[in-house]
Amino acid sequence: MSSDSSFDGIRERARLGRYPIRGGGARRAVPAFDDLTFLTASASRYPLEGYREACATRTVLGAANARDPVVLEIPITIAGMSFGALSAPAKEALGRAASEVGTATTTGDGGMTPEERMSSKTLVYQCLPSRYGFNPDDLRAADAIEVVLGQGAKPGGGGMLMGQKLGPRVAAMRTLPEGIDQRSACRHPDWTGPDDLRIKIEELREATDWRVPVFVKIGATRVYHDVRLAATAGADVVVVDGMQGGTGATQDVFIEHTGIPTLAAVRLAADALADFPDVKLIVSGGVRSGADVAKALALGADAVSVGMAALVALGCNDTVHDFGPASYAELGTTAGGCTACHTGGCPVGIATQSPALQARLDPVRGAERVANYLRAITMETTMLARACGKADVHHLEPEDLVALTVEAAAMARVPLAGTEWIPGR
C-alpha cells in the first residue's frame, strides 16, 4: 500500500500543510496533436516541391483596427513569459531569436525590460490582472497589447512568483518588497466581464492612438463562449492557451486539473470566430514540433505560440555551453529531470534571478539555438503543407487530417484514420 504513487501526494501535503507548487505544464497524457496524421498528396492531390516551390508563412495580425498591424514572417511566436520567472539574459535571447526569424515575442507578468525591448523587433506587451510593471510608456513602446484573462496552466487563477526569484530588480519593477512570495490577482482590478472589457480595450487603444493591435489571451475552458466574447469585446487577436500550457510557477492542482487540451480548444475557438473574419486566432499549449504547428493551423489557428519549447531550445535541461551534469548536481537536480523553475535554482541561467546562475546563459549563443529551432519547425510546417499541395501554410484545413485515436477524432472533429467516422457526428 505504501508504494502507491498517489500516496506521495498525500505525504507531500502532510509535510507541507499547503498545496505543492511547480513549473512546467500538465504531466498527464492528454489527447494531443500527436494523435493526428496528415493525408498528404498522392494521386488525387498533387504535392509541391519541397525546396523549389514557394510556401508562404507570412501572417498578419490586427489589420482591421490597428494602424500598424503585426506582421510575422513565420506563424510561430514566442509566448509571454515573465521577467522574473525568466532571467534578463533569457528574455533578451528570446527577443533576439524572434527578431532574427521575423516573429514576435511577448513580455509577461512584471513588465517590460529594456533588454527585451531592444532585442525584439516585434514585442507584445501583456496587460495582466496584477498590472505589475504595467505603465503607459512601455505600452506605447509595444508593437501589440495582450490583455491576459488567463493561462492554460491555470485558467481562473492568478500568477505567482516565489521569494527566491523576487530579487532587487524584479521586486522594484513590480513594486513589491524583495524576497516575498508574490501572489497575483485572478481578476483584473478595474473591469470584470466582456461588456466592461470592451471599454478597457478602447482605453488601451486610445492610450496608444489606435496604432497597435489588441490581443486577448484566455486559458482554454469554455472556449467557444470565451473566444466569441473576446472578439465581441473588440480583440484583434484571441490567444487560446490549452491545458498543457507551461507556467513558471503554479499550484500543481491547477496545472493538472483545469482546462481542456489544446487539441480540443482549437476547433472550438475557430468555430467561435466564424462570424469574425477579421479576428485572428493564436493557439498555444504543448506546441513542440513543426507537425504540431501544421496541425494547429489546419484546425483553424492563424499562428501558434511556444513557451516551454523555446526554453528547451535555449538550453533548459540540456548540457550545452560550458556546463555539464555537475552544474545540475550542485543545485540538487539532474539534466533531463529538472523541474526547478519555481525555485530560482536554474542550472542553465534561464529560470533564475541569481546573478551567478544567470551569467551561465549567453544571450547571443542562446538566441542562435532558439532561432535555429524556430527555423527548423517552420521548415517542417511548410514541408507538411507542401506535401498537402498548399502554397501557403494557412491553406491547411481540417480535411487534411485524420485521427489515430477515437478521443482525438472526437476532439479535433476529424475522422478516425481509415474511416469516415467522427465521434458524435
Added chain:
Amino acid sequence: MDIDLSVTSVRDANAALRALPAGASARLASPAGRHNLAVGLTEAITVEIDGTAGYYAGGLGRDATVLVRGTAGWGAGENLMSGLVRVDGDASQSLGSCAHGGTVVVHGSASLRAGISLKGGTVLVAGDVGDHCGFMAQAGTILIGGDAGRGLGDSLYEAVIYVAGKIRDLGADARIEELAEADVELVARLAKQHGFDHIDPENVTRVASARQLYHWGTP
C-alpha cells in the same frame, strides 16, 4: 481649447488633447458619462471635464491635471504615473486602481475597491469608501476622510491606509497600527493640500499589512 463631446468623438477629443503642449488647458463639455476621457496624456496640461465622466477618466496619465466637475465612473485615474486626477463629486469602483504615482482625489465618496493594487500613487477620498478599499495595494498612500466598508486593506503589501471615520471590518492580513509622528505629518499635509478640513490628522486610524501572507515557506 473647448471641445464639445456632443459633437466630437472621444477619439478625436483625446487626439486633440494629446497634441497640446505642456502648460495648455482644455475643457471637455457635455461629457454625459462618456468613457476614456483624457486617457493616456503625456504632457503637463490641464483638462477640465465639465460634468460626469464614464470609465477610466484621466487613466494611464503622466504629468497632466484632469479635473472632473461631476462624478466619475470606474477606474478614474487608473494606472496614473504622475500628475493629478480630481473628482468633485463621487467616484465609482476601482478609483485610482494601480496608480504608480501622482494623486487621485475625490471630494465626494468612492464605491468599492478604491486604491486596488495601488503601486505608489496617492488616493484621497473626502467621504466614505465601499468594500475592499486598498485590496492588494502594493505601495503608496490611501487617505479616507469618512468611513470604510468591509474588508479594508485585504492582502495589503506595503501601501498604508489612513481612515478618519469608522472601519466596518479589516480584510485578510490587514491590521491597525499605532500612529507615528510621520503619519500625522503626512495626513496633515495631504488634508491641507486638498482642503480636507474635516480630518483631524491626530485622529485617523493607520491600517497596514500584518505581513503574514508574505511567505508560505516555499519550496
Added chain:
Amino acid sequence: MCGITALQLRDADLRPRLGELMAAMMAQVAERGPDSAGITIYPDVRVLKGVGHPAALAAEWRLREMAGTQAVAHTRMATESAITAAHCHPFVVGDGLSLVHNGSFANHATIRRELLARGVPFDSDNDSEVAARFLAYRMAEGDGLEKALRLLCERFDGFYTLAVQTPDAFAVVRDVIACKPAIIAETAGWVAMASEYRALAVLPGIAAARVYEPEPEEVYLWTST
C-alpha cells in the same frame, strides 16, 4: 453580460414619455449588449424582445410612443446561451415579475434542477431565467419580493447585478463582490437604475438627482405609486 436600464416614474406627467425615456437610456448601453434586447413595460406587463441592435429594435417596436408607469430593459451580449428572442431578458414569470441580470451565476444548474423537481417550468437554458423562476417560486410560497431577493443572495453564487419589477414594485440587488456595475438615481419624479451613468444622463432633472451605487447584497426596493 449586458446593459441594464430600469425606470419607475413617480410623476404622472412623465408617464406618457416612459417609452421615449427608456429608448434613450437603452441606446446609451447598447454597446454593452449589441446582440439582442428586451423590455417589459408596466402596468400592462407588455414584453418586447428581439435579436439585433437595441436601437433598431426600439425603432421597430415604436418604443418611443409607449406610455406607462415603469419599465425594465436589457441589452444583451450573450455569454453561454444562444442569441434568440427566447434567451433575451427580461425573464417574465409568475405574476408579472420581470428580471434582468448582468453578470454570470456559478451554481444555477443545481438550482434549476431543484426547481424543476418542484415542478417549476423553464422556457430557456439561460442562467438568468433561473433567478427569475427562483423569485417567482419563493413569492408563490408566500415570501415578499424583498425576502425572496434576500434568499436569492443566500442561494445563488456568482456575479450579479439584478433589476426586478413587479406590478407593484421595483428592486435592485447585487452580489457580495459587486463586480458588475450598477448606479441608481432618484428624483421626486422618478427612480432609475442603469449599468452606466451614461444611461441616466438622458433623464430629465438628472443634474439635481441623488445618484448612488447600490451596496453589495443589499436589497433596494421602491413600491409603485
